[in-house]
Amino acid sequence: xxxxxxIARRVAAASVSLVVAAGVAACGPKDNDAKSSGGDAxxxxxxxxxxxxxxxxEDFDPARLYTSGGGNVPSLVFRxxxxxxxxxxxxxxxxxxxxxxxxxxxxxxxxxxxxxxxKGLKYEDGTPITSADIKYGIERSFAAELSGGAPYLRDWLIxxxxxxxxYKDKKGLDSIETPDDVTIVFHLDKPEGEFPYLATQxxxxxxxxxxDNGTKYEEHxxxxxxxxxxxxxxxxxxxxxxxxxxxSASTDAERKAYPDKIDxxxxxxxxxxxxxxxxxxxxxxxxxxxxxxxxxxxxAKVTGDKDLASRVGTGHFGYTNYIAFNPKVKPFxxxxxxxxxxxxxxxxxxxNAAGGSSLAEPATTYLxxxxxxxxxxxDLFPAGKSGNPAKAKELLEAAGYKNGLTITLTHSNDxxxxxxxxxxxxxxxxxxxAGITVKLQGLEINDYKDKIHSVKTExxxxxxxxxxxxxxxxxxxxxxxxxxxxxxxxxNFNTGFLNDKSVNDEIDAINKLTNLDEAAKRWGALDKKxxxxxxxxxxxxxxxxxxxxxxxxxxxxxxxxxxxxxxQVAVK
Numbered sequence: 001x002x003x004x005x006x007i008a009r010r011v012a013a014a015s016v017s018l019v020v021a022a023g024v025a026a027c028g029p030k031d032n033d034a035k036s037s038g039g040d041a042x043x044x045x046x047x048x049x050x051x052x053x054x055x056x057x058e059d060f061d062p063a064r065l066y067t068s069g070g071g072n073v074p075s076l077v078f079r080x081x082x083x084x085x086x087x088x089x090x091x092x093x094x095x096x097x098x099x100x101x102x103x104x105x106x107x108x109x110x111x112x113x114x115x116x117x118x119k120g121l122k123y124e125d126g127t128p129i130t131s132a133d134i135k136y137g138i139e140r141s142f143a144a145e146l147s148g149g150a151p152y153l154r155d156w157l158i159x160x161x162x163x164x165x166x167y168k169d170k171k172g173l174d175s176i177e178t179p180d181d182v183t184i185v186f187h188l189d190k191p192e193g194e195f196p197y198l199a200t201q202x203x204x205x206x207x208x209x210x211x212d213n214g215t216k217y218e219e220h221x222x223x224x225x226x227x228x229x230x231x232x233x234x235x236x237x238x239x240x241x242x243x244x245x246x247x248s249a250s251t252d253a254e255r256k257a258y259p260d261k262i263d264x265x266x267x268x269x270x271x272x273x274x275x276x277x278x279x280x281x282x283x284x285x286x287x288x289x290x291x292x293x294x295x296x297x298x299x300a301k302v303t304g305d306k307d308l309a310s311r312v313g314t315g316h317f318g319y320t321n322y323i324a325f326n327p328k329v330k331p332f333x334x335x336x337x338x339x340x341x342x343x344x345x346x347x348x349x350x351x352n353a354a355g356g357s358s359l360a361e362p363a364t365t366y367l368x369x370x371x372x373x374x375x376x377x378x379d380l381f382p383a384g385k386s387g388n389p390a391k392a393k394e395l396l397e398a399a400g401y402k403n404g405l406t407i408t409l410t411h412s413n414d415x416x417x418x419x420x421x422x423x424x425x426x427x428x429x430x431x432x433x434a435g436i437t438v439k440l441q442g443l444e445i446n447d448y449k450d451k452i453h454s455v456k457t458e459x460x461x462x463x464x465x466x467x468x469x470x471x472x473x474x475x476x477x478x479x480x481x482x483x484x485x486x487x488x489x490x491x492n493f494n495t496g497f498l499n500d501k502s503v504n505d506e507i508d509a510i511n512k513l514t515n516l517d518e519a520a521k522r523w524g525a526l527d528k529k530x531x532x533x534x535x536x537x538x539x540x541x542x543x544x545x546x547x548x549x550x551x552x553x554x555x556x557x558x559x560x561x562x563x564x565x566x567x568q569v570a571v572k
Contacts, residue, residue: 043554043570049259050287050549051566057236057268060229061218061242063141064148064206066469071567072290073264076241078205079224079252081115081134081184082196084560086254086568093372093471093557095196099129099206099224099437103196103301106514115199117182118242122189122246123208124223129183133206135176139166141203142173145215150469152200158189191512193519197470223247226257226567239264254465256554259286274298277547278308285551285572290563294545296355303358308547313555315544316361317478317562318368319467321354323427323537324495326454329460333405336399338534341461342381344392346430350539351520359545363538367482367527370559372471376524382533392434404435410462411440412448423539453491464495464536471560473523474511481530482507496535503530 032227046243053071062078063275075083085091089510093102100115107113121129135287141149141443143165154160158175166172175187184194197205211222216363219232225251227241241262263283273292276284292390294302302308323341325332332338347362353362361369364379365472382388396404412423421442428438443451468475479485486492513519544562546554549571556568 012247028454032278032336032344039431041482041553043256044208044572045256045258045260045570047571048261048263049261049284049552049566049571050283051265052276052284052287052289053264053265053291054268054270055291055502057239057264059148059218059245060232060236060239061146061215061221062149062207063143063146064135064218065202066150072561072563073239073241073262074264075200075225075567076227076255076257077221077223077225078202078228079203079205081205082517083200083254084518084558086558086565088556088558090371090559091369092371092556092565093560095200095470096251097136098200098252098254100199104199106195110193110195110512110514111188113186113195113199115160115184117184119182120248120251121224122144124244124246126246127208128181129206129224130181131178132181133208134184135172135178136166136172136209136212138176138203139172140207140212141165143167143214148200149407149514151509152198153203153430153514156188156190156192156195156198158187160189166194166209171369177495182514183214192509193514194470194472194474194516196327197472200470207462222331225305225363226252226255229263234267237267239266255565255567256570258554258572262566270295275353276545277311277549278302280311285549287549288552288564288566288569289546289548292546293359294547297357297543299355299358299518304549307550310547311347311550311552313544313546313548313557313564315546315562315564316368316370317467317544318366318370318373318471318559319465319542320363320366320424320476321360321539321542322363322366323539324462324464325535325537327457327535328459328462329495331399331405332460334399335534336395337405338537339381339403340392340395340399340434341431341436342491342534342537343383343388343395344434344436345383345427345537345539346385346387346429346433347383347539348385349426349430350423353426354419354540359541359543360521361543363540365527366536366538367473367476367502367524368468368532368541370471372477372520372559373468374473374520374522374524376521376525376528378531380526380528381534387430387433389421389434392431401435406437406439407461408439408459410459411442412445413442414445414461424533438534445473452495453493455486455488455492455497458492458495466493466537468484473520473527474507477523477526477530478507481535496533498533498535499529526552 081100085094085096104113142163177185223244226247228244228292231240327333351360367373369375479493481498486494510522553570556565
């Protein structure tokens with residue numbers, strides 16, 4: 001896990017209202033009743049669903065995508081060994097079987113995982129899906145020309161670190177065995193109890209070797225899901241999907257596949273998307289978005305309109321916005337200074353800067369406030385709603401700064417990013433009350449990312465954010481706090497340079513657990529233990545508020561993705 005959450009980074013770059021990630025559902029369960037599904041009748045098959053997005057669905061190749069990359073569009077075409085449970089709220093954070101009969105059978109130490117495929121699985125051309133196809137699909141994701149997907153297999157599979165993909169190494173990975181057409185076995189170089197989560201990533205989608213044409217595969221990938229690609233214009237700017245007649249609902253308990261056709265239109269201005277969804281004229285009445293939030297001004301208008309308010313989906317994705325400290329830079333090498341800043345923060349003003357309480361929730365824990373992450377409530381440096389400058393001054397004096405101090409806060413200049421000038425200014429104003437003068441260093445977004453992710457240039461005090469690749473504490477805590485993941489010559493995300501043996505050992509111990517509920521509790525306890533070192537100041541968890549068309553039915557928003565699940569939507 002030496003790599004960042006690509007989901008979080010891509011979603012963050014697409015933000016239209018200072019907040020960019022989210023997911024608890026406001027609606028009912030799978031097969032919702034008429035009242036909760038956005039219509040007066042039960043959902044029916046037929047019609048065309050239009051998806052209006054700001055970001056093109058680029059690189060539509062399972063090797064190069066995350067399962068949730070680009071919203072839910074990839075999961076309509078690519079099935080994987082496991083998938084997310086397609087239900088609203090917390091139930092949607094569970095992993096369930098997809099192509100496989102179960103979520104995987106681990107060895108005693110969770111270093112070997114075995115899967116059996118369901119019977120009757122077929123591609124869009126009617127040929128059977130085999131375990132060898134899944135093995136090949138994974139192997140091609142190691143090819144340099146198909147990079148961009150989930151990085152974990154390179155770290156987890158035996159031999160993965162040196163493998164260069166099937167175009168250069170015809171032998172393949174010995175750590176993936178396919179003893180017959182329906183069995184696939186993975187051999188890992190360390191225990192990984194969360195392997196079923198990883199098996200939801202699109203790298204686990206089957207790819208028939210005979211149909212692989214390298215980088216051109218994205219133009220017409222072979223479907224294993226309910227829809228096939230019939231047109232891909234301008235690298236995902238417009239995707240047209242139609243039914244895969246060989247897909248069988250009897251093998252797929254998760255995807256409803258109500259519409260006959262999916263028309264994905266991207267590269268649109270965010271304000272235009274919201275205007276079209278609001279008006280819901282013509283084809284826009286059966287339209288949704290998977291990447292465009294309502295901004296504060298738009299939300300205010302929507303709230304005052306009963307009809308529009310009834311067409312807003314609310315969700316949370318596992319995501320935290322926070323202040324990061326570099327303890328190698330003075331005065332942040334002094335824990336009391338870091339604690340003082342923690343006490344001084346005015347979360348109310350920060351949330352207002354992030355769009356208000358409808359679009360952001362206060363955070364005092366690093367882990368998101370969802371059960372699947374192991375969320376354990378704690379507030380180690382209670383600042384209340386508006387900060388505790390008196391306690392901050394007391395700690396500063398104890399740290400040798402009786403007359404206050406001057407520090408620099410690094411942030412991005414992008415107003416549509418969670419590290420924006422507005423949030424930086426809110427932090428600046430709060431710390432001033434505690435006698436701390438904050439100078440703001442605003443950088444263009446690329447310069448900001450380069451600076452904070454380099455060991456050589458990381459500032460002492462800056463705004464940061466993190467999102468998980470699946471709903472668990474593992475991909476949240478390990479990349480940021482595992483000392484073995486400090487990267488000296490590349491992109492580093494352990495911003496506090498924490499290399500605590502007890503923390504590293506606990507991460508290893510939790511990774512051995514295949515009981516995910518037990519693991520979640522341990523992640524929560526570890527979060528609190530790390531929090532005591534005040535290496536970060538959690539600020540807020542963002543919230544999605546997204547419009548959908550007036551004729552869209554069966555709204556499902558889970559804690560896994562935080563966005564409307566288009567595999568459940570009906571338009572008739």
